[in-house]
Amino acid sequence: MRHADGNGALVRSINARFNFQAGPVFRTDASGLYDIYLASFTDPDIRRQHSCACCRTFIERFGGLATVGDDGVLVSAI
Secondary structure (H helix, E strand, O other): OOHHHHHHHHHHHHHHHHHHOOOOOEEOOOOOHHHHHHHOOOOHHHHHHOOOHHHHHHHHHHOOEEEEOOOOOEEEOO
């Protein structure tokens, strides 16, 4: 599957996750998220598909958004 083919499913998944949030969303000072994101792909071909400017920009712009769970722990908004 090409990267572009999965974008619709990815966007729907992110929208569902984000819309599920009950509380306010905060911007954190998390850093290194793009590298963590890429490291999550064990298949080198899949990792290469996600090492694009679009993915980098998205992770850098929205990856640090978080909500606070009922237990006081930060939870990624996406």
